[in-house]
Each structure stands twice: as structure tokens, then as C-alpha cells.
Amino acid sequence: MANGSALGIQNTTWNGKQGFQRPPKQQLIVDGQNSGVVQSERGLTFVRIDNSGHMVPQDQPKVAYKLQQYLLGQISLKDFTVQDQLSVLPNNVDTSSDAFKDNRTAMTALVEEYDSLHARIALGGPEKARQRHLSRGKMLARDRVGALLDAGSPFLELSTLAGGWDMYGKQEDEVPGGGMITGIGTVSGTQTLVVANDPTVKGGSYYPISVKKHLRAQQIARENRLPCVYLVESGGAALPHQAEVFPDAHHFGRIFAEMAQMSALGIPQISVVHGISVAGGAYVPAMADENIIVRQQGTIFLAGPPLVKAALGEDVDDETLGGGEMHCTQSGVTDHLAIDDAHAIALAREAVANLGRAGGQVAVPGAQAVYDAPLYDPAELHGIVPTNLRQPFDMRDVIARIVDGSRFHEFKKLFGPTMVTGFASIGGQQVGIIANNGILFSALCTKGNQLRTAVQPTANPAGVLSQRDRLHGRHQGGDGRNRQGRRKDGSCCGGTGTCPRSRSSLGAATERVTMA
Template sequence: MVSKGGGENSILRHTQRNKKLFVRERLKMLLDDESFLELSPLAGLNMPYGDVPAAGCLTGIGKICGVWCVFMANDATVKGGTIYPIGVKKQLRAQEIAMQNRLLSVYLVDSGGAFLPLQSELFPDKSDGGRVFYNEAIMSAMKIPQVAVVCGSCVAGGAYVPTMAEETVIVDKIGTLFLAGPPLVKAATGENVSPEDLGGARLHSKVSGCSDHFAPSEKEAYECVRNIISTLNYEPLPEEVMEYDDPLYSSDELLGLAPQGYEYTLPVKLIVSRLMDGSRFQEFKADYGTTLVTGFGHVEGHLVGIVASNGELSHDASLKGSHFVQLCSQRSIPILFFQNTAPHAAEPTSILQAEAHTNRLKAQASMMAAVACAAVPKITIVIGGCYGSESYVMCGRSFSPNFLFLWPNARVALVDSRHFSTIPKADDSDCKGDELELSHLKEKLEEESSAFYSSARLWDDGVILPQNTRKVVAQCLEIIKQQKYQVISPCQYPVIRM
């Protein structure tokens, strides 16, 4: 459903009447001929204001001239490219990934501007639309190049995206760029003006200087972008032929291992053994704090530290996790978290139990601090439950992992509704009311904790199939690795366009 954008009729109108390429065709022409990592494809589904397939824009990471780049491409077949609150959130996440991993950014702009009925949700706040432009300036000051293509309508706030990029290409007869379009000019002044005269490619290439490159067609525009990237002095990763072994066990077996509940204990090493090269895993503190599994391994030749939930995160397990995370940070080894948090333990019923709970809390706090301050890339995969404070300790979204993905069976919530205590039955009407209220709360929690509810709201970077985990993790590690090869200039100011 998501891959069809706004639907067949919208695509026909976009490609035949408006003579434009569908967004996925644009990416084929722009990116190298190899697979790319699409981010948050399910964002925007079943939102309170309706379905917005892929949040009205495609974001992801692919190679252009051998260099990993973040792309943000509006899909004008979805609501005419109008920007919804979830679309803003998706673009901001893509920019955050670009900054965190120092990846150059390409914007394909084809947008009708903000969806005005929801302006209060996408304009005024700190993390709303204006933050996109703020980030563009910050990224430029960080020496992260940004290139934009005006390949359609570019109206109102959307007009700042290409004008703040370092180099901009505009497509003749298709690309238009203005703050207010012809209908608003007509309403305000009574004057009839064509989109081309008001903000077409020739005007911005010859008169205003808002565009740096004029492209007679979309094909030539994407060739121009490839030429620009080849002159950015942004070195691609050196061609290394890394030899590695496949896991001893098939990745397809992960489909049968994906945890569905807590009725049984699943040894997390069964999952690790289907992801590591040769199923080799050098475990750290194997016999201490066994409810957390830590150790080193390789994923398609990339060395990683593994931190994997193996039950309730005990005091000893938290201390072990804190120690191991600091080791990885000291050795500059990326950390891969597998999150499957157990339900909360029962409330303490004695002084001794209360003391044990307090000690566990202190140990978890120390691991939380170690995870937050570890200056290495972090990738989190939620393979089961993502509940409560343990989701923070295991590098959940609020701890800014470089990438965070969910398996389709994952659950994301403060508490697990299946472990609510039930209210004893009684004839009292208040008890019946409480029971009904609890039942409604459990239903609401059940709905809101699904992986698809989470992904639709961009609490993660996408739902991935368990059997694709090794491939996705390897791709992320390859992307993260590129920043090691960039030369960073000492001066810290953005490129101010003329």
C-alpha cells in the first residue's frame, strides 16, 4: 500500500498530466544501482487526520557516486505533496540521522507547502516545520553538504529548503519556487501571472539566483546532482573486500524465534547465533548477571559489541551491562542492542525485597548513564517487548541510537497490558465500573503498543522482517563507518547563499 503512494489515479495524474516522474522512479535515476535503506516507510498510516502513505515523503540512505547520502523526497501523489505534521517529523528524523552520522543530504522538493488545517501542529513549536530550516543551517556549519532539486511545486515554507541548501538544481517547465503561488497573487492584487513567470526555472537561474543549475529535464537534473556530489571532496568508503562467514544457522529460523509473550523464556543467544558471522560470539561475563547477554562478534565483517536482553534486568546484569558498554566506548566499537524487556517484577513485600529493588534501581541508573555517554554508534533492534525503564537502559528512542528498528511482533509501551492485575469480582457497582474501565484501558494499551502503531508515528526507523535483520544491521554499520574517512574543516559557519 505504501509503495503505491497516493494511489493509481494520483500517479497517472502526476506522471501523464503533470509530466513528472513518480518519486521512486526519481530515486532510481539518482542513486547508484544497489539497494538502499528506506527509513520509516509505515509513517503516517492510520493517523487521527487520516492515512498519509509514507508520511507524504520518502526518506532513506543510499549511495550516490559511491558516497552514502540521506535523501528526502516529497511524494506529490500523496495530498499533492502537502506537508502534514507526521511528514515534518519524518524529515526531522532524516536530518537527525544525517547529523549523527555525518551523511551528506539530498532534497527532492515537490511540495504544495504546509497543510493549513493542521498548521497549529506543524508550524509553531520547537520541533515543528521551522526546525527543518534550522537544521539545514546547522548541518552546513558542520560541513555536511546539502544539495536540492526543485522537481515540482515548491511553495511557502517549502521554498526555504532549496534556498538554504548549498547547491540547488531546478527543472525547466516542472520546477517552480515561490512563497505565494499564482492563486494568492490573483486574490491579493487581481493580477494574472503564470507559475513559470512567477517562479520558474529560467527566472531563478537567470534573475533571482535562487537556483545554481538549470536542468532541461528531470533526467539531466539527477545527472547534475551526481556531478555535484563527485566534486564535493567527500571521499567514498575505500573499496575493501571483506571476507566473512555466513551464520551456521539460517536467518529464516528467526521467524520461529521472534518472542510473542513471556509464557516461556527464550535464550537470546539463539537469536544472536543466527546473526553473527560463523555464529561466533565471544561472550563477556558469561556466568554473571545472566539475564543480560554481552559480548563481541562480527556482522558481515564489522566488529560489534552485543547487549541483549535475556530476561528481567537484574542488579548484576545492569552492572555487567554498564561495564561492557564502557569497554565498547573505550575501544570505539559500535554497540548493537537487542531489546526484549521482561514485565516488571512484583512489588516488594518485605524490607529485604525493597532493598533489593533499590539496589537494582541504582545499578540500572549506572548502566543508563554509561549508555547515554558512550561515544560510539548504537543500533537498537526491538525483538520483543520494549517496556518501561528497561527500554531506556537498553538504548530506546530517547537515548538517541543511530538507528532503531522493530520486528513486526514488537510491543512498545510503558507497561505490558497482559500483566495488569485484575480487580476481584463483586456485586458492588463501583467495582464493576472499575473493572470496565480497566478493560478499556487494557484494550487501548494493546492497540497503542503494536509495532505498526509505533512505526506510523515515527517512534522508530521502521519495521523490519526478522530474517532481514543481519542485512539491515550490516548496512547501518557500513553507513556509520563512512564518517571516519571525512576531512572536517576547523571553521564553523554555514554557507550563506547570495
């Protein structure tokens, strides 16, 4: 400590505690191992302790002045900002040492092992299963995820190593990645959680680790209010392990409870059915808010044709039992019929784009909003509505002359054609549209209510277009139409008043809607 006198220090002592302390005079405060500040009769001096234990003065006048104020009792510790406490860290690593070289060699080997395992898991199932999948004209699970995401979007994959490779100890039970892909990426400009079953891994069936991985992804989605897109192709629970997927709080059934609760919280749930979705796999589209299914490829049923044959002696094929056309036209479980995987992904991207702003905030366009005019002259609306009010007309002709660019994303197009529902934008404002296109039957009131459910979380306006819809005869009461009609009439606000439907709420589109 010979150089202490050169700094005017007498009887210098050390304080090994971290941070600033209020010291007596003539004391060296050590902030960390290699730096400190000296207080003496000459004032304050910042010092650095070199390798020989000598103190070398450092020039930090601004911080030194604050510290001097603190030592004099003029300010307290709370007056020190984060920047006051930041400093450039010294380099204490000797890259030429043997220890450093040994550490680098060992860590490099571990990283290479991880990368190799990750690459192996990313392949999915065995080569034979992948080739069989591709031969059917289907996209691999990772290709589906990649097509769903915006170009250049990063993908934060979750639980990549769940299931490892040989978690269950037998080659026939290999479930790389738990048989699914989960992660967060950007879809149509919206941060979205994606869950994709990998049908090349045991037909996309759920092992115990698959359930936990799925639930972990849903937990993250709920906590961060992320819309969920499920790319579904699953055989349900893995039968040899079915007793293990229901033992605790994180059981298979909780997946569907989470979907219902997130939907109630206004967190959209969208599913795309790419292939067979049976048993537990069938509940995902059943619980989703909006569903897309691939024609002649996607199926939804609790029990397949072999079980129907065994239980009832009835011969039925996949398409009749739970195919896309049946669910779009009869059951109403699915809302959009796609021609192939790529088309289904495009429809899913549209569905996410229709969600609007998160958090229930409506993005009302300003006076300078840029939007496309309808492709058809709105003045033609005057000639569309017949003078004979009993004569029906197609409401789509009206919609085409109101919405921007005449673009309309129809919802449940094949289910209940006498009610037209869907999404569009008017004057740059995203809206939901409900229009009766003839007689309204009770089932159609549910269709309108489903659109309200889809629109309400986004707080986007809903436009209602109506023509005569009277129903005479015995059906007007027997099918519960009066009761269901009340559901339809109140569907735009759902009793909450959170979904505006007045013409004035359409902002820049008021003039165009008024013409209708």
C-alpha cells in the first residue's frame, strides 16, 4: 500500500462489501474486486487495483461528484441511476490457458451433441413414415409450420427436446419431440402460438410427454394472450400408454379445458384438420373457435369405421362418417373446406388476419386511411334490391359493393346457405358481417352467434344486412325458431355491449353503408 501516501491517504483500510457504503474518513471503499474509491483530505479519487495490489487513479468525475455528495450526506443511494452503476467489465479470461482450452473442447462437444440430437428430432418419424406421408400429397409438419408463418418470421420453438429420442426405452416407442411441434411465430403480422401434430411419429398420437408439452404451450399462450393455431392430425391417446395420460393435473382432458377457457377469455383458438383426427384428436377442432379441414384428407370422428362396424354392424367410410364435406355442410363443426394442405394454411393465415388488434382495441382508421374501393359501383345497389320484397336476392351482391376491394372472407360458407357470415373491411376498418339470404332456420341462428363469438374478442364492429325472412307453417315454432331467433338478434353484442354494430361505428365507411 506504499502508493497510498501519494494519494494523501493515511491508515487506509479495506471494505470488502459490495456496493457503496458510507465510510469514515481516510477509507478505501472497494466496489467489486478490482476497483474502489478513496476518500481523503484531498476529496474523492476513483482507483483501480492492479495485479501488484497497487492503486491506480481512474478518471470518473461525474460519478465521483455524485459519490462525494453521498459521502457528505447530501444525497442517498436512491439518487444513483442505473447508468451511474454501470461500468465496462474487465477481461479476466486468459484464452491461452490450458483450462480455457479444455473447457472449450468439452463445451464444443456438448453443443455438437445437442445440435445432432436437435437435427434428428427435427426430422420427425422414421424415413419410411415420412415418405409414406409425402406420397399421399401431404406436407410434413415442419413444412406446415413454415408455410403458416410470415416470410422471414423467427420461430421460437418450445420444449424441443421433450420426449428426447428414447424416453420410453423401446425403439417402437420412440417419440422425438413428443410427436409434435410447438412454438411462437408471426402469422399475418400477429404473434401466434402454433401447435402442430407430427403424424410421422406414431400417427401424431399423444404419449404422456406429448400431453405435457401441449399443455405447456397452452399455458404460455394463456399467460401472454397469444392466439393459438392447431395444425391437427392425430390418432388421439397412444393406447399402450392411455392409463398414463390421465393421472394428474396435467392430463389429456385438460387440453380441451384450456381451449374452452382461453376462448372465453377472448384468446382465439383456430384449428386446421390436415388428416385423420380421431378420439382425443377430434376434440381439438370441436373446441376451437374457427376450423378449416382439407377435403378428402381431413376427418373428425370419435370412433373410426372399424369400431362402428364392430359396435353397430354398419359399413361406413371415412368421408361419410366424418369427412370435410359432411362437417362443413351438415354438422357445422368445420367452417372452411380446403382443397389441400397449402390451401388450408392460406385459409388459416386469413383467419388470423381477421382477428384484428389484440386486447379488445378497435383500430379505427383515420381520415387519411388507405383502402381499396369496391370493384363494383356502390350506386348499383339501387338496382339489386327488387321492388317486390317477396322476391329474394343474393346478399353477396350487396356485400361486394360495400366492402373494400370487394374482398370477403366467408365463414361457414357451406353450412346454412340462407345466412351469409364472414369478415371484410369497410373504409379500412375490419368488420364482421351477418346477412340473411332467405329463410332463417333455427340452426342458422347458431351460425350467426358463432360469428359474434369470433368478432367479439377483437372488438371489431359487426354489420347486419337483412331482407325478408318470414317462415310460415308448422316449422316456425316447432323447431324453436323463436327462441333461437332471440339468440341471433342479440348475437352482435352477446349481452355485453362490447361489439358495436351501429353504422356510425364504421368510421370512414359510414357513407358507403348508408347507401346500402
